[in-house]
Amino acid sequence: MKIHLTSVFVDDQEKALRFYTGVLGFAKKHDVPLGADRWLTVVSADEPDGTELLLEPDGHPAVKPYKTALVEDGIPAASFAVDDVQAEFDRLRDAGVRFTQEPLAMGPVTTAVLDDTCGNLIQIMHSE
Numbered sequence: 001m002k003i004h005l006t007s008v009f010v011d012d013q014e015k016a017l018r019f020y021t022g023v024l025g026f027a028k029k030h031d032v033p034l035g036a037d038r039w040l041t042v043v044s045a046d047e048p049d050g051t052e053l054l055l056e057p058d059g060h061p062a063v064k065p066y067k068t069a070l071v072e073d074g075i076p077a078a079s080f081a082v083d084d085v086q087a088e089f090d091r092l093r094d095a096g097v098r099f100t101q102e103p104l105a106m107g108p109v110t111t112a113v114l115d116d117t118c119g120n121l122i123q124i125m126h127s128e
Contacts, residue, residue, distance in 0.1 A: 007054035
């Protein structure tokens with residue numbers, strides 16, 4: 001068994017696509033119109049056949065209170081692996097990304113948490 005698809009709820013799919021591809025560096029995989037919304041996924045540019053991230057519309061009434069509670073408590077909606085948290089933090093901060101947690105080493109793991117501009121906190125991490 002392996003993870004094929006996971007999702008983050010976003011308040012604007014087009015804005016999310018621009019952020020996740022243009023800023024974070026993911027590549028668009030699927031973009032299928034579904035009425036007012038889209039089946040919109042991105043993948044790692046290094047693994048185009050790898051796990052897909054669905055940029056899922058947050059229109060369901062339960063989603064916005066859930067997202068708000070996570071952000072208020074500082075809980076990331078997703079975690080992405082990077083080779084070097086400090087280098088990614090520097091690159092993304094220079095690109096204007098807002099961080100709620102600067103790089104923090106916790107034993108063999110280093111993390112930082114960013115605002116994805118679409119209503120979520122996202123953790124980046126690497127382990128030694």
